[in-house]
Amino acid sequence: MELSRISTEKFDDAVKSMTDAGFLKETVEQALKKLIILYEENWEHIEADNYSTLVEALLGHSDPKQAGQKKRAEKNLNVDSDHYNKKLKIKGGQTPRSSMHGSAKKELTEEADSLEERTTGNQLQTSRAETTITGENSCTLLESQDPCTSETPTVMCPKVLGSNRHNGIKRQYHDVNDITRGEECVSIPIVCGEDGVLPPPFHYISQNTTFQDACINLSLARIGDENCCSGCFGDCLAEPLPCACARETGGDFAYTRDGLLKEGFLDACVSMLREPLKQPHFYCKGVCPIEQIMKGVSSAKPDACKGHLIKKFIKECWIKCGCTRNCGNRVVQRGITRKLQVFLASRKKGWGLRSAENLPRGAFVCEYVGEILTNTELHKRNTELYGKNNKKAGKARHTYPVNLDADWGTEGVLNDEEALCLDGTFYGNVARFMNHRCIDGNIIAIPVEVETPDHHYYHLAFFTTREVEAFEELTWDYGIDFDDVNHPVKAFKCHCGSTFCRGR
């Protein structure tokens, strides 16, 4: 295996850390090579949380001859050895089954195929699902459960919890039965492959949280009568006339009584996405915050604003409104309700998101949740972590931050703390797993105003653009310019497979 200079250095560092902890050099090197292939030399995954993925891979080693080194390393690393020996846990005390049926089997077979694809030759020896989905080293389905109808997640994986000690503090991450660890109203399982490798750790949050300087004024006093429907009662969608909150969407509600986006509203949003040049844009009156941060600390004059697409907003009713929490004009704020799963989408793209149930057109899936940063903070984060002078330069990020720029133009000149973006890299929800697809993704991001009447801050909500079949990957267009060589984060090579692909 040919490694770059940086990778070789990192390889040696990792081997040293693990051998210091008591693992055999040969075993470490072997496991590390597998991870390098699996993560396509993306060291951010491998180094995360003190090499936790590598430690897991090493402790999961089943060769009895390794028992000595495993014990030694557990002692040195101070990890909870019980965890690593945990058997597959099935709700209700049923024993794991090795057989599968229906679409789930097909899906896992396809997944094993994609894993096999990523591990050819003498690399990771992953076998096809039919032959290897057995016992505790496999994803297993309960006998009577149909993945499309079951109320509880049906796909279980061998590692019930990943855990490690970081700076002496025991931290658990990634419950494969529920990556949200109870933060959402639904459980969202991780469907991992036979190798049991989990996504790198991050903090799961279900609500956006401010990183540091972002200024978001959530006071009730700022919501005037014209910005809410305080006179309403019950369900606004049941009333003969749209309430004040519908003003934002052209005097009509964006949602149907079934909680889906109305056809007309969705059609308009989709055509804006697919034909952006035909849509109206606004241009920052003063300095464009994006152009400003691109110049960084240099004294060079920022380029002229390249324009921001004027997007359609949804305004949901909220706590100052007179309607109830069940009002039909409150969809995004109620959170995730669909049966989502995090899964290995493909060798090139990494982890992805899908639904274990069919989704109708216009269904809310989840919102993009992350840290709220000012653009300057994001720029600093990008250049410090991925900039040209950093070892990680040129490496793709695992997540893709989003600019909340849907309405910057209406505010005149924006202060830095008002030009905001969301970053799900360290704190985020399942949206951070949704991969990009150029133009024709089955998901669209729509700005949703909930608790603030101005649009500096809003929720970015994901809805289906069409009917989506169970287990289809959910994808959206990140809106990235693959040709922008000046951007601090190097764009990834796109493997979306769309005929409109602009990043191959």
Ligand SMILES: C[S@@+](CC[C@H](N)C(=O)[O-])C[C@H]1O[C@@H](n2cnc3c(N)ncnc32)[C@H](O)[C@@H]1O
């Ligand atoms: C928001 S994350 C999506 C989750 C990611 N796949 C993971 O494993 O954590 C974005 C990253 O996924 C990868 N990615 C997303 N869409 C892709 C695509 N169409 N082609 C190749 N890589 C993609 C890139 O590495 C990108 O930086």
